[in-house]
Amino acid sequence: MQVVLVNTLRLYPVFPVLARVALKDTKLPVGGGKNQTEPVFVPRGTNVIMSYYAIHHDANIYGDDVEEFIPGRWDHIHPDQYQFLPFGAGQRACLGQPKALVEAAYVVARLAERYEILECRDKEPWEGEIKLTCKSANGCKVAFRKE
Numbered sequence: 001m002q003v004v005l006v007n008t009l010r011l012y013p014v015f016p017v018l019a020r021v022a023l024k025d026t027k028l029p030v031g032g033g034k035n036q037t038e039p040v041f042v043p044r045g046t047n048v049i050m051s052y053y054a055i056h057h058d059a060n061i062y063g064d065d066v067e068e069f070i071p072g073r074w075d076h077i078h079p080d081q082y083q084f085l086p087f088g089a090g091q092r093a094c095l096g097q098p099k100a101l102v103e104a105a106y107v108v109a110r111l112a113e114r115y116e117i118l119e120c121r122d123k124e125p126w127e128g129e130i131k132l133t134c135k136s137a138n139g140c141k142v143a144f145r146k147e
């Protein structure tokens with residue numbers, strides 16, 4: 001169950017982009033130079049915008065089939081805390097992560113218990129509506145059936 005949830009959060013992170021402001025001159029350890037392996041100088045006051053969506057869709061981390069919904073990939077990949085960031089990382093990481101994952105698992109388990117078939121009723125391919133958070137632009141058009 002957890003791999004289904006984390007794989008969903010990987011492909012469709014609720015917060016696709018987050019930002020920080022440098023309060024003092026600082027250096028990011030990598031990302032600079034020709035191969036992005038050198039440090040990057042970040043002067044005080046700089047806005048640093050991080051695309052978690054891009055990291056979650058990086059084939060170097062998740063494999064060539066990165067766009068596929070394959071929960072089983074978590075059996076053989078081990079992204080570190082800055083490669084998989086649906087809840088952020090570091091000192092300001094989400095405090096509600098365990099609560100969110102337990103509640104989502106509970107809802108999915110109860111739906112699976114009650115219904116046998118889940119059908120997509122969206123005629124369009126998935127499209128993201130990106131504001132502060134990201135959600136389906138076309139709404140959540142699904143049907144649950146007993147048979």
Ligand code: HEM
Pocket residue numbers: 014015018085086087088089091092093094095096097099100
């Ligand atoms: C799927 C559900 C959720 C997702 C994807 C999510 C994601 C995030 C992310 C990305 C951040 C920002 C981390 C950062 O700035 O580095 C955050 C912060 C936070 N979240 Fe969540 N969150 C979720 C649910 C919740 C819930 C249920 C609660 C509380 C009941 C919660 C409480 C917080 C708090 C208090 C912060 C601010 C932490 C700080 O700045 O020190 N979140 N969340």
